[in-house]
Amino acid sequence: MTQTNTKPKVWVLGNGQLGAMLTHAGEPLAIEVHAVNIMTPTDEILPLAPHDIITAEREQWPESALSLQLSSHPHFVNGPVFSRLADRFSQKSLLEQLNVPTAPWVLVDDTTQVATLYQDYGPRVLMKRRTGGYDGKGQHWLKQAEAGDIPHDWRNLAIAEQAINFDEEISLVGVRTRAGECVFYPLTLNLHQDGILMASIAPLTRLNHLQTQAETMLSAIIHELDYVGVMAMECFRVGDKLLVNELAPRVHNSGHWTQAGTHMDQFQLHLRALCGVTIPQPQVNFQCVMVNLIAIEHDPRWLSLPNAELYWYNKEVRPGRKVGHLNLSVPNMTVFENSITALQAWMPAQYQAPLAWILAELTLK
Template sequence: MPNTPISIANFYSVNHSKHPVKTIGILGGGQLGLMLAQSALPLGIRCVFLEDAPNCPARLLGKVYSTEQFDEFAKACDTYTLEFENTPLGSAKVLEQTVGLFPPAHALFIAQDRLNEKNLFNELKINTVPFLAVGTFDELETACDKLGLPLVLKTTRGGYDGKGQFVIRSENDIKTAWDELGKACETAPLIAEGFINFNREVSIIAVRSKQGEIRYYPLVENVHHNGILAKTEAPAPNVDNLTEQAQNNIKKLLEHLNYVGVLTLELFVTDNGLIANEIAPRVHNSGHWSIEGAVCSQFENHMRAVAGLPLGDTCIVKPSVMLNIIGEYPNISDVLALDGVHYHGYDKEERHGRKIAHITVMPSDSEKLTETVEKVVGLLPNKLGLL
């Protein structure tokens, strides 16, 4: 019999017939979708995407449907997931009620509104900063009196990477903050959050299977600049006394939401323990280190959970540091010339304030981690938040 080339479609149908899921549809086509698709390929799973940006990063690894092609997208896959919490809730509910969406649409509903999120934290007895809903200028003045200054005024919907926020430090800022954010009250109230003194920012990522099994990644420490994540250290140093509280908090959320997939909980470290900031119902920037730094990455574990496959080991291979490339690319040859440096480009055009790539530093000699990170930072055009 002659050797006949096997098409990708035939490869899946012939050799992967025992897979419960062959194609996963992803709502969104950004770099998270790209990395999810990369992790799915070795599992014998392909991905397609719902995304209106034709040059999105995920186009490199699968077909991209526009929102005008939603019906076609909805028929193309065995199950669905998402890569961005601002995914339209209506689309998510349609998919959940037909083929299946993981995580559930209710988790999206909670994460899309900061008031819903904070109220759920309170319901589950997860510590938060004091907060108040703000729908009018008078209510903002009342919130400033009750919570005290400084405080942070935020939109309840749509903000990410520091967008939709204003720090009110004095009475002179109140009117300015309202002028900048008050228009958002036409569709949803704002939220005023009391300021807290925190030592550092950490996050915990966990994954829950369809059978209810939960596995936790270690706490990591995050450094932000202007609301954008600049650096993640994995594992976070000196958090042995905080790990149990962090795991208990995210476990409450996963079980209450009947969640399937990867969930991220961002936290502040204070003298009195952990304060919850927000959740992300998806794989997260603070987990990018796990591609090389964990036995099974957050991306692979998310796809395993969505596909109904057994979860992978979340243990760290060795300590690592993830650096975001923001705005401008470095010389990739210079970066890769360093030992233990892993580069991930997103095929995005350079733009101020835009995440366009990340680097994970994980040298063979862990004692040289700090030294290697300093060398990498020295090669980056944009060092904001890294020095």
């Protein structure tokens, strides 16, 4: 990036929590980041300059004069990638093309027979809407024992895939520069509840032997797409084999631990890649646990924990909605266990299983 007296300017399609955290990450780098509300109709026209850079915090957005202005800018980085990965059909087709392992799947079209799905994939088949599904939404289970059938309005709008009896869910967050260099964080172990990410742990020594396999898979994907910036790859672990579940062409929830656990978080990494700033290998300072705050009221006691960093999104609390996250560093097990014990006393019933899972993972001998 040519050095001038003008701060680089990055515009973000979307002003949710990811856009807010990108804005914050730009400040120490003297990168001016503007997260734009594209969900509310407006006639506003932005003062975009020819050399401004455009990115997105989401894979899809409503079409409007504002979103068209941003997405048609010549420096909208990764423009074609968003729609390609937002559609599960084209995303799965890409994985198939690259021989990157994923669950066996098929497009559900007008000719698809449910009996054939059961024959090919077993008595439980998971249907996913091609676009729009997240946090467990946009999914429908076909179960042979219940005489399940394809919903009438899902044909040509969904894929069907084999149910995977996975051992656990892990993700890899990495970045690719404009020069094609790749840098990765350690693998992250994730726990989902009702399709929503509840907690992440990284790094974990027992996952180290899978790091090269995961990096090889994600490298193939981002090089093929000529992608620039941070991408997340969510995987199922089946024994010592990884299967890609989903790709996210952006900063990702399972990478939030990097804010407390490393010297350079995923948000700064993304901005560095977009703006051509040097990217050294991020150093892990602490093992870290991220706890998503889902449909829960703000509790000021969280701020009393000596190893906790709170990110509160200032959103209205609604069922199933992410309203914040806690990053808990692990300077030593005594401090960490005391914090988890406190959270167990303070947090509602739906958090007891995730907190117990965290404690079990970090106290494994």
